Amino acid sequence: MRRRTVLKALAAAGCLPPAAYGGAPGATGRGEGGSPGAGPVSVDSLPKLDGELTMYLGRGEGGLYENILAAIRKRNPGLELNVRRGPSTALANTLVAEARAGRVRADLFWSIDASSLGIVAEHATAAKVPETLRRQLKPGFQYADWIAVSGRIRTVPFNSRRLAAGDLPDSVMALPDTDFRFGWAPAYGAFQSFVTAMRLLEGEDATGAWLERMAGKATEYAGEFGVVMATSRGEVDAGFANHYYTLRLKQGQPDASVDLAFTRNDAGCLVNASGVTILRESELAVNFVRHLLTREVQTYLAREAYEIPLVAGVPTPEGLPPLAELNPPQVDLERLADLQPTLRLLRRAGVL
Amino acid sequence: MKRLSFSHLTSALVALAVLAPIAVLAVLASGAELDLGGQTTAIVANTLALTALTVTGAVLVGVPMAVATAHTDLPGRQVWLALLAAPLAIPSYIGAFAYFAAFGPGGELETLTGLETASVRGLFGAALVMTLYTYPFVLLTTRASLRQLDGSLVDAARSLGLPLGQALWRVVLPRVRSGIAAGGLLVALYTLSDFATPAILRLDTFTRIIYVEYNAFGLDRAALLSLQLLALVAVVLILESRVGTERETAQRPLTLALRPGVRAGLVAAMTLVLLAAVALPALVFGIWLWRDGAGDFDPVLVWNSAYPALLAAAAAVIVALPVAHAAAAGSAGRWLERIATLGFGIPGIVMGTALVYVGLRLDFLYQTMALLVIGYVLRFLPLAVGAIRTSVARVDANLIGAARSLGASPLEAFRRVGLPLILPGVIAGGALVFLEAMRELPATLLLRPTGLETLTTELWQVYEAGYFGRAAMPGLLLIAVSAVALVFTLSGENRLNKARGY
Numbered sequence: 001m002r003r004r005t006v007l008k009a010l011a012a013a014g015c016l017p018p019a020a021y022g023g024a025p026g027a028t029g030r031g032e033g034g035s036p037g038a039g040p041v042s043v044d045s046l047p048k049l050d051g052e053l054t055m056y057l058g059r060g061e062g063g064l065y066e067n068i069l070a071a072i073r074k075r076n077p078g079l080e081l082n083v084r085r086g087p088s089t090a091l092a093n094t095l096v097a098e099a100r101a102g103r104v105r106a107d108l109f110w111s112i113d114a115s116s117l118g119i120v121a122e123h124a125t126a127a128k129v130p131e132t133l134r135r136q137l138k139p140g141f142q143y144a145d146w147i148a149v150s151g152r153i154r155t156v157p158f159n160s161r162r163l164a165a166g167d168l169p170d171s172v173m174a175l176p177d178t179d180f181r182f183g184w185a186p187a188y189g190a191f192q193s194f195v196t197a198m199r200l201l202e203g204e205d206a207t208g209a210w211l212e213r214m215a216g217k218a219t220e221y222a223g224e225f226g227v228v229m230a231t232s233r234g235e236v237d238a239g240f241a242n243h244y245y246t247l248r249l250k251q252g253q254p255d256a257s258v259d260l261a262f263t264r265n266d267a268g269c270l271v272n273a274s275g276v277t278i279l280r281e282s283e284l285a286v287n288f289v290r291h292l293l294t295r296e297v298q299t300y301l302a303r304e305a306y307e308i309p310l311v312a313g314v315p316t317p318e319g320l321p322p323l324a325e326l327n328p329p330q331v332d333l334e335r336l337a338d339l340q341p342t343l344r345l346l347r348r349a350g351v352l
Numbered sequence: 353m354k355r356l357s358f359s360h361l362t363s364a365l366v367a368l369a370v371l372a373p374i375a376v377l378a379v380l381a382s383g384a385e386l387d388l389g390g391q392t393t394a395i396v397a398n399t400l401a402l403t404a405l406t407v408t409g410a411v412l413v414g415v416p417m418a419v420a421t422a423h424t425d426l427p428g429r430q431v432w433l434a435l436l437a438a439p440l441a442i443p444s445y446i447g448a449f450a451y452f453a454a455f456g457p458g459g460e461l462e463t464l465t466g467l468e469t470a471s472v473r474g475l476f477g478a479a480l481v482m483t484l485y486t487y488p489f490v491l492l493t494t495r496a497s498l499r500q501l502d503g504s505l506v507d508a509a510r511s512l513g514l515p516l517g518q519a520l521w522r523v524v525l526p527r528v529r530s531g532i533a534a535g536g537l538l539v540a541l542y543t544l545s546d547f548a549t550p551a552i553l554r555l556d557t558f559t560r561i562i563y564v565e566y567n568a569f570g571l572d573r574a575a576l577l578s579l580q581l582l583a584l585v586a587v588v589l590i591l592e593s594r595v596g597t598e599r600e601t602a603q604r605p606l607t608l609a610l611r612p613g614v615r616a617g618l619v620a621a622m623t624l625v626l627l628a629a630v631a632l633p634a635l636v637f638g639i640w641l642w643r644d645g646a647g648d649f650d651p652v653l654v655w656n657s658a659y660p661a662l663l664a665a666a667a668a669v670i671v672a673l674p675v676a677h678a679a680a681a682g683s684a685g686r687w688l689e690r691i692a693t694l695g696f697g698i699p700g701i702v703m704g705t706a707l708v709y710v711g712l713r714l715d716f717l718y719q720t721m722a723l724l725v726i727g728y729v730l731r732f733l734p735l736a737v738g739a740i741r742t743s744v745a746r747v748d749a750n751l752i753g754a755a756r757s758l759g760a761s762p763l764e765a766f767r768r769v770g771l772p773l774i775l776p777g778v779i780a781g782g783a784l785v786f787l788e789a790m791r792e793l794p795a796t797l798l799l800r801p802t803g804l805e806t807l808t809t810e811l812w813q814v815y816e817a818g819y820f821g822r823a824a825m826p827g828l829l830l831i832a833v834s835a836v837a838l839v840f841t842l843s844g845e846n847r848l849n850k851a852r853g854y
Contacts, residue, residue: 054802059817063648084802085813094708097571101712105719119569187564220554225818233458235471245818318372343568350391351827352563 014341040295041136043075050078051284056095056112058088058189059223064305065110067283071313072291079288083120089190092116095279107285109277110149110292113189117277118337121145127281133276136293141273141310143334148273149292150301151308153326154194154249156261156268157231157246158238164260171203172268175238176213183227183239184218186351190242190272191224196342197331198267204341209348220351225249232258242272244306247319251306270337271328273310359678363688366671370695370730373706374582377438380575380709389843391561395577399584400555402478402541402550408540408845409483413625414490416531419520420618421491422498423606433484433495437488437842439629441834443791445548445650449811450633451821452552460636468721481630486542488536494542497531505605516608530595531563537592545699547794554817558584562701563794571705584699593690637827642665644821650805654829656767657806660721661790665729665736665782671729672781673774677742679737689741693734703731704798711799724799728789735788736781783840790837791830807833 049072057065066083073081082222084091088111096119098104104124120126126145134142156168156175169175175182185191195215199207212320221227224241228249231239234257246260262269276292278285291297306317316322346352420426421433439447454460458469472480485737509519547559558581566574610618675692678685695703706729708789711718747770755765793808801811807826814823 056802063817063819063822082803085805085809085818086797087567093567093569093571096569096710097708102714103712103718187567218794221816222551222816229818233456235457338571343570347391350394351569 001072001092005203034275040298040311041290041293043291043294043296046290046294047287048078049076049287050285052080052082053107053284053288054082054084054105055108055110056091056106058085058086058091058109058113058116064301067304068292068297068300071296072288085215086216087158087187088113088116089187089192092119092189093199095120098125104279107278107280107282108288109279111189111273111277112152112274113193113336114146114148114273114275114333115193115336115339116189117146117275118334119339120277120279122337124277124279127278127285129278130286133289133293135287136311138310138312141333145334147289148274148275148310148333150274151310152242152244152272152274153262153308153328154188154190154268154270154272154282155241155243156238156247156263157228157241157258158236158261159234159236159257159258161257161280162234162237165259166283168261170262170264172198172263173206173210176217180217182218182322183230184212184214185221185224185227185241186346187222188224192339192342192346193272193336194240194267194270195346196312196336196339197270197329199342199345200331200335200338201267201329204345208345208348211345211351215349215351218351221241228258234258240268243320244317247306247317250319262321262326265329267329267331269326269328270331271308271323273333274307279283354746359674359681360685360688362671363678363685363692364673366675366733367688369407369726370692370698372710373698373703374579375573376706376707376709377578377582377702380706381579384572384576392577393578393629395556395558395561396580398475398550398555399544399581401475402482402555402557405475405479406482406486406543407536407539409479409505410487410490411485411532411536413487414535415494416618417487417491417622417625418494418498418528419524419608420622422495423503424610424618425617426607426610426615426618434842435626436491436622437838438487438750438835441787441832441838442485442544442630442633442768443548443793443834444482444546445552445793445811446637447481447629447633448478448829449815449820449823449827450636451477454632454636460639464639468590473553474555477554478550479799481549482543482546484625487625489538489542490532493535493538494528497528497806499604499605501527503604506606522545531752532792533595534592537588537595540588541585541592541697544581544588545697545701547699547701548812549726553778559699559701559794561812562705563697566701566705566798574705578699581699581702582748584622585699587792589694589697590805604710614735633827633831637824640821641824641828644824645680646825647822649822649825653807653810653826654833657790657808658725658833660728660796660804661786661808663721663725664732664789665726665786668729668733668736668742668785669778669782672740673744673778674732675737676741679741680744689737693737695730696732696734699794700727700729700796701790701794701798702732703727707795708798719799719801721801724796724804726803727790727795727799728785731792731795732785732788735784739781739784740774740777743774747773779843780841782835787837787841789835791834 069081069083073079091109092111095104095106095109109117109120129144129147133147137148158168169178195207198210219236221230225245227239227241228245230236232249243260246258249256249258276289278289293311297316298311298314299305302309302314302317306319310317343352390498397805417436421436426432451472455469457468459469461469476569481500484802506519506523510516545559546564551560551563558577562574562577565577634648661807675689679689704727707723711723717723750768752765755769759770791808797809797812810826811823
């Protein structure tokens with residue numbers, strides 16, 4: 001509770017740097033591409049949840065997702081929600097093993113990364129996404145096997161005392177040619193998705209070479225919040241991380257020496273999504289997912305977690321340039337499920 | 353005869369249960385690609401280097417302290433001993449966490465004092481942290497052998513003209529070698545199986561890579577690496593079984609008078625070790641608590657940690673009684689005991705990996721509290737057996753016979769004669785299992801029932817997410833509960849020692 005109040009006070013005091021990354025102040029307006037009329041649903045219009053659900057939660061994003069679950073629990077006293085937390089890749093691994101043994105234990109899998117969702121959907125029989133849910137999402141994020149909940153962009157956070165945004169090349173493939181030290185988190189699902197995207201865009205050989213050259217100048221961290229903290233502390237000059245970690249750090253420490261750089265039209269600025277797979281179909285499970293797409297939850301994700309809401313008509317978070325100003329690559333997120341070749345490359349480069 | 357066979361049967365069952373995970377791993381590993389290439393060499397080298405450095409460090413720190421607290425005129429020796437054993441209450445990963453966050457550019461120490469410090473990472477960082485939390489094993493085993501020394505032998509050597517240093521080296525050291533070796537091997541076992549410390553300090557040891565592979569759909573590789581790690585563990589266990597304990601009847605306790613300079617140096621060194629092992633983590637976690645507050649810490653985590661550990665302690669004691677009984681009864685029982693206690697050498701990450709797959713075949717066990725407790729018992733049973741066996745060996749069969757001949761039923765004879773005699777061992781063993789189970793991390797991560805978050809899993813997730821400030825409450829509470837369990841263990845052992853007349 002206290003934390004949130006502090007955040008709100010900071011926001012009110014104007015400590016948040018909405019224009020720090022080249023984004024105009026007006027950039028925090030309405031989300032793009034929302035179909036007119038299909039505004040977000042309010043949680044009040046949803047039926048009460050009643051019954052037992054088991055959810056595997058891949059990374060709680062430092063407790064922010066748990067706050068959402070706690071709020072849903074509070075609204076629905078009849079809901080008995082069992083949550084198993086863990087890294088998204090670890091839980092995907094568990095679900096695949098469970099599916100092979102024919103004993104899937106989870107009704108829902110909420111993961112911070114699309115590749116884990118794709119793998120699980122491939123191995124365990126995932127329920128098809130109901131059309132009513134799909135239609136609530138922005139175009140480009142409507143998938144058959146899982147429901148996108150929030151978006152995130154790959155970024156290059158850099159230490160703003162050591163370098164300026166212009167010092168970094170705008171191609172991720174050119175980064176190993178620089179003299180900078182980088183931080184990364186190779187065990188983290190979103191990083192592995194980034195490497196998968198690079199593989200799909202640049203090919204196996206180029207990606208393998210990139211990893212090997214990068215390995216010589218990279219320091220490993222357990223998670224990407226750690227990467228961003230190390231960057232702001234000056235342990236490394238720059239890093240690889242989802243955008244929101246930097247925004248969250250700046251929210252708590254507005255004078256932290258870290259800013260965001262974006263590469264252009266390559267894996268370095270991949271737009272990825274968190275989402276939910278329904279593993280055991282039931283009305284309860286579907287209604288639960290409906291809650292994650294409500295205006296309240298989507299707004300919370302944008303405001304507190306700095307994630308990009310994927311339901312049409314919910315404003316994007318402050319501090320992030322509008323998607324229209326960025327040049328994300330064209331990668332179908334469903335193809336990120338092809339993780340094995342990526343892991344092979346990571347192993348071969350001695351990075352994993 | 354009937355009791356004897358019951359004990360043997362139980363021992364045999366436990367021995368089978370311990371061997372089962374190894375069989376499971378062998379099956380899982382059968383499909384693994386062997387082309388881990390240079391990676392395997394690096395993992396073996398890292399693991400061996402960490403183990404060697406940690407054992408060396410623990411001996412260098414632990415042995416002088418054992419001498420200082422056993423045989424000198426240092427004031428307050430008992431207080432020093434209690435303080436120096438205190439790091440046992442702190443899981444090494446808490447130390448790793450604190451050192452990771454305290455040192456290096458922008459670390460907590462720099463924030464606090466403005467002075468730049470070097471990072472504590474990698475091989476030497478991990479060895480330093482492991483040393484700080486494992487030296488008490490060497491301290492305690494060495495001290496136990498020192499206490500059995502006859503002081504008059506040293507006096508004889510000195511009166512024949514040997515200087516003190518030489519007397520210690522030539523007369524004392526050869527006779528406490530087995531104590532030092534026992535402690536050192538225990539340290540080696542801990543280092544080989546520790547998962548979180550090398551993971552946090554970023555050293556690619558077997559345990560860390562097993563976890564990484566397990567989570568990257570590389571189960572067969574994880575199983576293969578597990579078997580390779582077990583081979584290293586087996587070497588340590590074989591060495592351990594060769595360390596004999598020589599006993600001599602202590603005639604006169606040895607007391608060394610220290611020169612003021614030496615005494616000051618000793619006190620300074622011991623204070624430094626305590627500052628590094630206890631004060632620094634307390635400071636770091638204290639800063640976090642002060643800065644970030646308790647946050648939304650859920651007190652139920654304390655119970656979630658204690659409850660499975662209590663179940664494991666109770667189950668381990670119940671299973672340990674017949675195993676210890678069989679071991680005391682003859683050589684067949686001793687062999688069974690040796691197999692049944694192999695589990696201590698199976699690292700938690702390996703045990704967890706194997707039991708998950710047992711669980712997937714046996715649906716009624718998968719993700720249940722029962723499987724978690726079974727994992728703890730298989731792993732920590734040796735601690736209970738060790739504590740109980742010493743007390744069982746003391747029970748003279750004639751005493752039970754006397755009670756029976758006076759008309760007591762077998763149950764009554766056990767309750768009124770046998771149990772009181774072995775109770776100190778039972779308490780010490782149970783507390784030790786509780787202590788280890790409560791702070792176990794890797795097997796808990798894999799085996800816990802859905803929804804069960806413990807202090808250790810919370811700490812790990814806070815670490816992985818990078819929100820260190822939130823580690824304050826789980827970290828400090830883990831230390832507090834460990835300290836209570838440690839007091840129980842040590843007091844049980846004290847009573848045991850008193851009963852043995854030490």
